[in-house]
Amino acid sequence: MNGGPILTAAEMRAAEQAAFDAGVDDYALMETAGAAAAEIIWRAGHKRDALILCGPGNNGGDGYVIARILRDRGVPVRVAALGASRTLSGQRARAAWGGPIEDMMRAAPATQLVDALFGTGLTRGLDDAVAARLCVLAGAAAISHAVDVPSGVDSDSGAMLSAVPRFGTCIALGAYKPAHLLQPAAGRSGRLVLADIGIAVSSAVHRLCAPILSTPAADAHKYTRGLVAVVGGAMPGASLLASIAAAHSGAGSVRRFAIDRPIVGPHAVVNRRIEAPEGIGEALADERIDVVLVGPGLGRDADGRARLAAAMDAGHALVLDADALTLLGEEGARAIPAGAILTPHEGEFQRLFGDLPGSKIDRALAAARRSGAVMVYKGADSVIAAPDGRAAVASGASPWLSTAGTGDVLAGLCAGRLAVTGDPFRAACEAVWLHGEAARRAGPAFVADDLLGVLPAAIAARL
Ligand SMILES: NC(=O)C1=CN([C@@H]2O[C@H](COP(=O)(O)OP(=O)(O)OC[C@H]3O[C@@H](n4cnc5c(N)ncnc54)[C@H](O)[C@@H]3O)[C@@H](O)[C@H]2O)[C@@H](O)CC1
Ligand SMILES: Nc1ncnc2c1ncn2[C@@H]1O[C@H](COP(=O)(O)OP(=O)(O)O)[C@@H](O)[C@H]1O
Numbered sequence: 001m002n003g004g005p006i007l008t009a010a011e012m013r014a015a016e017q018a019a020f021d022a023g024v025d026d027y028a029l030m031e032t033a034g035a036a037a038a039e040i041i042w043r044a045g046h047k048r049d050a051l052i053l054c055g056p057g058n059n060g061g062d063g064y065v066i067a068r069i070l071r072d073r074g075v076p077v078r079v080a081a082l083g084a085s086r087t088l089s090g091q092r093a094r095a096a097w098g099g100p101i102e103d104m105m106r107a108a109p110a111t112q113l114v115d116a117l118f119g120t121g122l123t124r125g126l127d128d129a130v131a132a133r134l135c136v137l138a139g140a141a142a143i144s145h146a147v148d149v150p151s152g153v154d155s156d157s158g159a160m161l162s163a164v165p166r167f168g169t170c171i172a173l174g175a176y177k178p179a180h181l182l183q184p185a186a187g188r189s190g191r192l193v194l195a196d197i198g199i200a201v202s203s204a205v206h207r208l209c210a211p212i213l214s215t216p217a218a219d220a221h222k223y224t225r226g227l228v229a230v231v232g233g234a235m236p237g238a239s240l241l242a243s244i245a246a247a248h249s250g251a252g253s254v255r256r257f258a259i260d261r262p263i264v265g266p267h268a269v270v271n272r273r274i275e276a277p278e279g280i281g282e283a284l285a286d287e288r289i290d291v292v293l294v295g296p297g298l299g300r301d302a303d304g305r306a307r308l309a310a311a312m313d314a315g316h317a318l319v320l321d322a323d324a325l326t327l328l329g330e331e332g333a334r335a336i337p338a339g340a341i342l343t344p345h346e347g348e349f350q351r352l353f354g355d356l357p358g359s360k361i362d363r364a365l366a367a368a369r370r371s372g373a374v375m376v377y378k379g380a381d382s383v384i385a386a387p388d389g390r391a392a393v394a395s396g397a398s399p400w401l402s403t404a405g406t407g408d409v410l411a412g413l414c415a416g417r418l419a420v421t422g423d424p425f426r427a428a429c430e431a432v433w434l435h436g437e438a439a440r441r442a443g444p445a446f447v448a449d450d451l452l453g454v455l456p457a458a459i460a461a462r463l
């Protein structure tokens with residue numbers, strides 16, 4: 001699940017400080033960072049003319065190192081600065097460049113643009129005129145690179161503090177920062193490359209990566225592979241989508257308890273019509289059930305509320321989605337059993353937890369801690385957070401996922417993977433990855449149903 005640690009600016013500074021304390025020279029670190037970035041820029045642009053924008057801090061220092069290295073390789077390089085260098089390393093790097101330095105506000109565009117204005121030290125938005133000039137210069141370049149983070153984004157939250165152009169590539173130095181993966185900042189870079197700068201970094205917060213799944217054991221049978229019960233309500237579509245996704249997730253069997261009699265869907269999903277909510281408790285009184293999913297198609301009336309209560313009282317591991325989250329939000333803090341997975345989108349999250357401070361990662365972690373449940377805080381960036389402080393951030397999923405019913409598919413995948421693994425954080429990570437991979441395979445303009453057919457191929461790719 002570990003696709004690389006994600007560090008806040010303070011954590012990154014602490015990691016750099018640890019390297020300095022261990023004897024690494026701070027200018028040597030800047031040389032390493034600049035060289036790593038220059039290599040990536042060189043591979044993309046070769047000898048095309050380049051304009052390097054250098055700010056007053058160490059991000060600007062990286063820029064001067066990049067400029068010198070590219071010039072030494074024969075690239076026609078111009079440097080444009082935003083004021084003087086204010087750090088010792090930055091001043092050294094500027095002196096080592098030794099070439100002319102233009103005023104950024106007057107510099108002409110080039111085929112390649114490198115933004116080394118500000119990195120993790122940005123404390124406020126760029127002045128309007130500077131941000132506008134950055135947008136013009138980046139827009140005029142055929143190839144553009146942001147060094148560490150695009151200038152103008154808040155590294156810790158991914159918020160945009162001023163206008164930020166779209167860059168072809170963002171070169172993350174030493175570790176990912178929240179802004180590389182969280183919206184809206186993540187959407188300002190087409191490609192994200194992590195450059196190794198030789199310092200040790202670690203964090204309980206990671207970028208989500210492809211899971212390693214396993215084939216069922218040779219002696220497996222349907223009950224050893226996990227039994228999922230889906231408690232639906234009056235609206236058939238959502239709980240059907242979730243049930244079929246669970247059935248294609250690797251789980252051994254799926255039962256669906258709802259009010260309708262479905263006329264579509266695979267026969268492998270056992271459907272039982274349960275009209276009175278009292279019947280739900282009885283249907284769930286089966287020790288072989290591993291996971292209960294409740295929420296998709298549940299309804300938000302008294303009937304839905306009664307079904308939710310029965311599902312929560314049954315004593316099985318839980319996945320709570322959609323209407324279940326809305327009902328819980330209305331009720332206030334009804335205890336959520338430990339080991340549950342909650343899959344809120346922004347609106348559901350707000351209703352459940354209110355306005356929590358910090359980045360989306362901070363909010364997901366706080367909600368996980370408060371509820372004792374694994375959080376899958378969905379959106380164009382999805383954060384999976386566990387009560388023990390682990391988190392994984394998924395970014396770059398197909399925007400075609402923003403269509404009705406895809407959340408139901410994800411909830412079914414969470415339930416299925418939880419039934420298979422028995423580990424809520426791992427299951428949530430696997431489910432989010434499979435969901436994104438299914439969307440990638442489904443291509444453009446799919447509907448949620450289309451994800452179901454490509455799930456086996458998405459799983460096959462990770463065996
Ligand atoms: N210690 C080092 O030598 C290393 C530094 N690195 C680079 O250093 C960056 C962080 O450097 P810094 O901490 O110097 O921070 P920045 O280079 O991001 O800039 C901070 C400076 O800009 C000023 N500032 C902040 N917002 C401003 C605004 N809106 N308008 C005008 N001035 C503003 C600050 O007061 C400070 O002087 C990283 O992003 C990375 O690029 C990395 O290369 C790793 C090694
Ligand atoms: N712009 C986007 N880019 C990538 N994924 C998205 C985007 N918008 C939504 N998603 C994903 O699609 C799913 C939508 O779920 P949800 O909002 O619950 O919809 P529904 O209730 O209609 O099923 C979530 O997994 C979410 O992360």
Ligand SMILES: [K+]
Nearest residue numbers: 115118149151
């Ligand atoms: K930058």
